[in-house]
Amino acid sequence: MEERERLRLLIKERALRVSDQPIFKLSSGRLSRFYIDLKQVTFEPQSLFLLGGVLYEAIRGLKPEGAGGLTLGADPLAYAVSLVSYLKGEPIKPFVVRKEPKMHGTGRQVEGLLKQEDRVVVLEDVMTTGTSALKAVEACKREGYKVLCVYAVVDREEGGRENLQREGVEVHSLFKVSELL
Numbered sequence: 001m002e003e004r005e006r007l008r009l010l011i012k013e014r015a016l017r018v019s020d021q022p023i024f025k026l027s028s029g030r031l032s033r034f035y036i037d038l039k040q041v042t043f044e045p046q047s048l049f050l051l052g053g054v055l056y057e058a059i060r061g062l063k064p065e066g067a068g069g070l071t072l073g074a075d076p077l078a079y080a081v082s083l084v085s086y087l088k089g090e091p092i093k094p095f096v097v098r099k100e101p102k103m104h105g106t107g108r109q110v111e112g113l114l115k116q117e118d119r120v121v122v123l124e125d126v127m128t129t130g131t132s133a134l135k136a137v138e139a140c141k142r143e144g145y146k147v148l149c150v151y152a153v154v155d156r157e158e159g160g161r162e163n164l165q166r167e168g169v170e171v172h173s174l175f176k177v178s179e180l181l
Contacts (some may be wrong), residue, residue: 042076050079065118068095073125116144127152130160
């Protein structure tokens, strides 16, 4: 079975919860009939490695120096892509975007070993409104990185793509929620 299809089935089996009524509260505050808890995939070594491989293949043609996003959802994605890219001989450095800049030390919001002008892909686990991804994009731009695009594992198809595109950000996803329901 193709890796992308294996990953789709894993997400559907482990991470997707569906109800007849809107009982799941999202980070946006809205209620939804379905919830995608991608940690059920990213916290298991074999499925995380599979996800890292599928994401790596999706972004490698962009030739990014870095991949990462807003903590906590993007952290395992960034590390998985970094590990797989290293094993493939084309290392992509991981980075983490804090929700707020540090109030001590260097005061940085983006942690990683990147330098200004590096090309980066902002990763998102599950995209709903695009607010988290946009926060990460803006932090990366303040650091002087060239943001190539946002790449979500799952696009809930609830306006996130359109919101980011209005801000001039290219958006891709491995899956749309309609492929999982």
